Amino acid sequence: MSDLDNLREHLLVAVEASAGLEALEAVRVDALGKQGRVTQLLKSLGKMTPEERQAEGPRIHGLREAVTDAIAARKAALEQAALSARLASERLDLTLPVDAAPAGSVHPVSQVMDELAEIFADLGFSVAMGPEIEDDWHNFTALNIPETHPARAMHDTFYVERSEASMAREGQSPPSDGGGSATDAARMVLRTHTSPVQIRAMMDGPPPIRLIAPGRVYRSDWDATHTPMFHQVEGLVIDRNIHLGHLKWTLETFLKAFFERDDIVLRLRPSYFPFTEPSAEVDVGWHLDKGRRRLGGQEGWMELLGSGMVHRRVIAACGLDPAEWQGFAFGVGVDRLAMLKYGMDDLRPFFEADGRWTRHYGFSALDLPTLSGGLSA
Ligand code: DAH
Numbered sequence: 001m002s003d004l005d006n007l008r009e010h011l012l013v014a015v016e017a018s019a020g021l022e023a024l025e026a027v028r029v030d031a032l033g034k035q036g037r038v039t040q041l042l043k044s045l046g047k048m049t050p051e052e053r054q055a056e057g058p059r060i061h062g063l064r065e066a067v068t069d070a071i072a073a074r075k076a077a078l079e080q081a082a083l084s085a086r087l088a089s090e091r092l093d094l095t096l097p098v099d100a101a102p103a104g105s106v107h108p109v110s111q112v113m114d115e116l117a118e119i120f121a122d123l124g125f126s127v128a129m130g131p132e133i134e135d136d137w138h139n140f141t142a143l144n145i146p147e148t149h150p151a152r153a154m155h156d157t158f159y160v161e162r163s164e165a166s167m168a169r170e171g172q173s174p175p176s177d178g179g180g181s182a183t184d185a186a187r188m189v190l191r192t193h194t195s196p197v198q199i200r201a202m203m204d205g206p207p208p209i210r211l212i213a214p215g216r217v218y219r220s221d222w223d224a225t226h227t228p229m230f231h232q233v234e235g236l237v238i239d240r241n242i243h244l245g246h247l248k249w250t251l252e253t254f255l256k257a258f259f260e261r262d263d264i265v266l267r268l269r270p271s272y273f274p275f276t277e278p279s280a281e282v283d284v285g286w287h288l289d290k291g292r293r294r295l296g297g298q299e300g301w302m303e304l305l306g307s308g309m310v311h312r313r314v315i316a317a318c319g320l321d322p323a324e325w326q327g328f329a330f331g332v333g334v335d336r337l338a339m340l341k342y343g344m345d346d347l348r349p350f351f352e353a354d355g356r357w358t359r360h361y362g363f364s365a366l367d368l369p370t371l372s373g374g375l376s377a
Contacts, residue, residue: 015070031067038064105362108338113214115369119257120212128211130197136187138196142317143275160188190218194234202318208239224346231334238327247328263296276308305332
């Protein structure tokens, strides 16, 4: 056998013998890395005479191809084996009898929503719900969000196609060009915020209104702090003679109760939302505790929620007279509240349904949050 055949034999055996991805990578570097043996051979082609190159070239290139293919095949096999092993070890037998002791726990998002309902019930707020598949009018137009607002773009918002049958049922004619000419009311979206519940509440009944609206919202986003589905809670108060002071007091009372600290300090920063005027971004003060930021005090500020006095155009769009009725609104991420209160850094595991995570961060189903007994005891 020639040296080349020996090398080929040696490398292919080494590839097959690699017991794991790391070992395989070592073989790859040894053969095909910058200083690899096959790489050296390829480099030696440059120094050969044309005749030698004609003879050796195909053999060396053939060797490189054979080794490359063998490594790819071995890699696929090792990955498949690793996946199978993981599936086998994480296997759930749904037919096993139920454990007598309850193993379930309350998800932090549910826990926080229960805490919010408890806090706001004490302030005389009710809990309202709205549809998650919302029409464009409630989600955008009635909230004074202009046609050109970036939130309306396809890459931010999930638009929902409606079948012609469902439109016919509702007495609407289907759009002629696949969506572009659909009227606001006919175009459906996965709601991008809980604010449309404000519109539904104002159109539903005469004020006074005092509500919170917790629920799922959807945006086209994915990283450590953004998931395509997440949770918000909306607050809305509509009555006579409501002013910014009511908003500030309500937020302060809510956040002190929620974070279970008296030293929560708020800062209202002028901002812009189409549906409020004036609008304020609310920052909460934090302090350092063993190198970690904790809410309370005012060594620094972090942005927490959006709020403002409900825009008179929004009140008018709901058929109410803005000269008679005013109010405030706010919106805040429930997941973000949970992360801040209970110390999670990554949002994605919230929605991966991994029992190990929910066991660690979950709450006992028997411990209902109450203001008197403690929200998160
Ligand atoms: N809807 C806003 C959002 O999703 C949050 C918000 C800001 C809600 C200000 C409000 C408000 O009610 O007044 O980003």
